[in-house]
Amino acid sequence: MIAAASLFEQARPPVPPAPFLPMSLAEMDRLGWEACDVVLVTGDAYIDHPSFGMAIVGRLLEAHGFKVGIIAQPDWSGPEAFTVLGRPRLFFGITAGNMDSMVNRYTSDKKLRHDDAYTPGGEGGKRPDRAAIVYAQRAREAFKDVPIVLGGIEASLRRIAHYDYWSDKVRRSILMDAKADILLFGNAERALVEVAHRAGAGQTIRSMTDIRGTAQVVNAPPKAFRVADWTDMDGASPDLAGGKVAVRLPSYEQVAADPALYAHTSRVLHLESNASNARALVQAHGDKDVWLNPPPVPLTSAELDAVYELPFARAPHPSYGDSRIPAWEMIRFSVSIMRGCFGGCAFCSITEHEGRVIQSRSEGSVLREIERVRDLTKGFTGTISDIGGPTANMYRLACKDDGIQAMCRRLSCVYPDICKNLGTDHGPLIALYRKARAIKGVKRVLVASGLRYDLAVRSPDYVRELVAHHVGGYLKIAPEHTEAGPLSKMMKPGIAAYERFKELFDQAAQAAGKKYYLIPYFIAAHPGTSDRDMMNLALWLKRNGFKADQVQTFLPSPMSLATAMYHSGRNPLKPVRHSGSEEVEAIKGLRQRRLHKAFLRYHDPENWPILRDALKAMGRADLIGPGAHQLVPGGTAAPAAKAGPSRPFRTQHTRSRPLQRR
Structure with missing residues (x-):
């Protein structure tokens, strides 16, 4: 580094x-x-x-x-x-x-x-x-x-x-x-x-x-830099060798007019995100340039410890009186143990903002903060509501070789497979969990952050420790989809990784004498998702007894790779050209977005009319009917209007059962 x-x-x-x-x-x-x-x-x-x-x-x-x-x-x-x-x-x-x-x-x-x-x-x-x-x-x-x-x-x-x-x-x-x-x-x-x-x-x-x-508006790039022009995505890649090299991206005017060029620009930006090897970037806006220096150098553990141990009052400003602030209520008994994420999920902005290198606090710093929560936070009753970060189980995980890490330009350390150079030892995290729950006055330490289950299966000991001591009835994880097409655009592992984790989770719960459930989260209308993909996901949900009441529809947030797919219809996970590059279906129409969301809530009578129409159009009318293998009941009438506003409730798991594969 x-x-x-x-x-x-x-x-x-x-x-x-x-x-x-x-x-x-x-x-x-x-x-x-x-x-x-x-x-x-x-x-x-x-x-x-x-x-x-x-x-x-x-x-x-x-x-x-x-x-x-x-x-x-x-x-x-x-x-x-x-x-x-x-x-x-x-x-x-x-x-x-x-x-x-x-x-x-x-x-x-x-x-x-x-x-x-x-x-x-x-x-x-x-x-x-x-x-x-x-x-x-x-x-x-x-x-x-x-x-x-x-x-x-x-x-x-x-x-x-x-x-x-x-x-x-x-x-x-x-x-x-x-x-x-x-x-x-x-x-x-x-x-x-x-x-x-x-x-x-x-x-x-x-x-x-x-x-x-840092980024600034300048008249021209600093004279110390040689500028390599990468505004032409159809020609040869520019010469990027040498010391102080800045990459010129296509201008604002060019990417505003050409969606394919926008996707190319997004790809270049993400390739230049490793602080160890990223180059400066420059993008013209009219007669000015926006100048971007390379990303910040990640903090060391000692520096991160010092930041988190600054003299925070650990409370809202007194001017708010007794007003309830929901975000504070959510996190006041939680402790962050790390920053960053090397998952690189295409729809997520964590990597673009926090970086791919995991920055972990020391064990001692985390334990001292738990003691401060116990001693200083009003209303503490003995439960740490979450110990984690952007991802629950990347604590102290890093590339095994600093030299390899310094040269790496992969968009993800875990997709399409976990990199052979990535250390996946969960031992330090297990040790931290054990010491955290041994602190006097602490009754429970829960893990509520998103769990990277493809990493967790590399450590059955971690899964056993998690289930025996750190789960509160339900554990939420995010496979996001079941089908290979959308998963390949999300840069998420196949559903087999989820199935393996569920096996370990269920075994650990049985061994601990606990009745715990996994609650999987899924995204509707992500780029690269077909109507048939959503139908297959809905069938998987029904086979496995899930009724999702709170679902998420893809939201194209600025700068993410999935947003580039949505806008351009191209796949920036691979080189982008005006001709010959992979195209991606973007779900933009309101009716199709509603349909994809309806598949996730196949059990809701409000969605049955649109699902019946879609299944017939797809040639799958055989999935309409009362059978266990069918998705929605028959009939033509829409359900009666609701008498009043509905109240969202947690995802239902209809009953405990072994996972049903296709």
């Missing part, structure tokens, strides 16, 4: 730290501050806990001696709310929050959501659409000369020209619309600290074009 200066090399933490980062001038007065060095603006309520990005950013800057204030969920109708803490000395830090504001605000069918888990009372409508852009514009109106630093997942996933599902078009890099001075992408602790210290020393932020994990 590339060496980097210690994250805390220039730290000079205040003694004592602020009880909470200030949200008002009165709080600043109590701290003896005349002005903030940095004002952070976020679309979330301010919760001082390491699960919330602004808390990490704020406490990290505080540890480096900077005075940091927070403006949470401001009124964006004018600039006044952005002046409540006065003019920041160095910069505004802008983020939409822990979630992309459009994903937060709209369903996959583009329907408005009426709640927001990151807002007191769960109230919806407290952040604008495209919040990062709106907040940046209002901050600029409030203080025209104060630099704008963009960060967070919304900005990170929009750092180059990107397909926007909600407007159904390719939009410019968010830098162009927000008119920000710099964008920090990924987990940006290193870049943030460097920007703050260099700004504090008097350097202008727009001149900081050499910081890893």
Whole structure:
């Protein structure tokens, strides 16, 4: 791994730290501050806990001696709310929050959501659409000369020209619309600290074009770089050998006009995502260039420990009183043990944001945090609700050879098969589980994070430990589909891996004398999925006694490979050409998306009419009828309208039974 200066090399933490980062001038007065060095603006309520990005950013800057204030969920109708803490000395830090504001605000069918888990009372409508852009514009109106630093997942996933599902078009890099001075992408602790210290020393932020994990609008690429042009996807690949090489991507104007070129650009971006070998990227927007430095160097375990052990209050800001904040209620008794994901699922944005290298905390740091949860978190009754991360069981898993890892450009370490160079030893995680549940005052330690079952089957001891001690009745896992076609576009393992895991899970549950169930999650309408694929999935669900009541329909999030498939109809998992490259069916029509969702809920009478019509059109009327092998009952009448609104409930498992294969 590339060496980097210690994250805390220039730290000079205040003694004592602020009880909470200030949200008002009165709080600043109590701290003896005349002005903030940095004002952070976020679309979330301010919760001082390491699960919330602004808390990490704020406490990290505080540890480096900077005075940091927070403006949470401001009124964006004018600039006044952005002046409540006065003019920041160095910069505004802008983020939409822990979630992309459009994903937060709209369903996959583009329907408005009426709640927001990151807002007191769960109230919806407290952040604008495209919040990062709106907040940046209002901050600029409030203080025209104060630099704008963009960060967070919304900005990170929009750092180059990107397909926007909600407007159904390719939009410019968010830098162009927000008119920000710099964008920090990924987990940006290193870049943030460097920007703050260099700004504090008097350097202008727009001149900081050499910081890893940052993007900026420039007139031309830095002169130290040789630019290799990869705007022609039909010709030979450019010469990428040598030292300082930057790859020129097709311009915004080109990818907006040519969906196939968009898919090619997406592929190149993902190939340049390994921090050990990624090159700088440059993309023209009119007469300007968007310049992207290589991704940030992952944090070491010692650095990650120090970040998570900053002096968080581990509570919402007192200004919220007794208001319930759903996101806080969900995570307040949970502990994150790692970052990153090497799964590379095509529909997921974790890899694009957090990277493929797993960054794990030390055992001691995790155990100390569990003790802090026990001692400091109001309402703790002895249960740690989750110990995990983006994936439950990638803790301390890594490439066996640093040299191989430094050269690797695979999009996934586990697809199409688990790489022979990937270490899959779950021993350290088992040891951590055992020590966690041995802590005084801790009664249970649950695992609620997504489990990578194709890795888990490599360690039957892990499955036994998990089932015996860390499952609370149901374990949710995500095979996403049963059919080879869509699974190949998702970069997910075949259903046989799920079947093997279920065998181990059931054996472990029986040995432990427990009645536990697996709850599989599936995606409807993913690119590459045919109506017949969904029919086969529905038949599998029925054979195995599953009735899914909460299902997910594919949502094309910015920058994901699956979104490139959806927009372009091409497969960016392979080289893309205007002719001869693999085409992918994209499910865009509302009726077909509803049909795919209906197959997942084959048992709902509301869906029977559309399913009957589809089965007849597919020549499978034999699946209509009362038989156990048939999917929906016969008849022609639609069910009566419901008397009132339905209430979602958990996925049903109709009865325990051995898995039924085809």
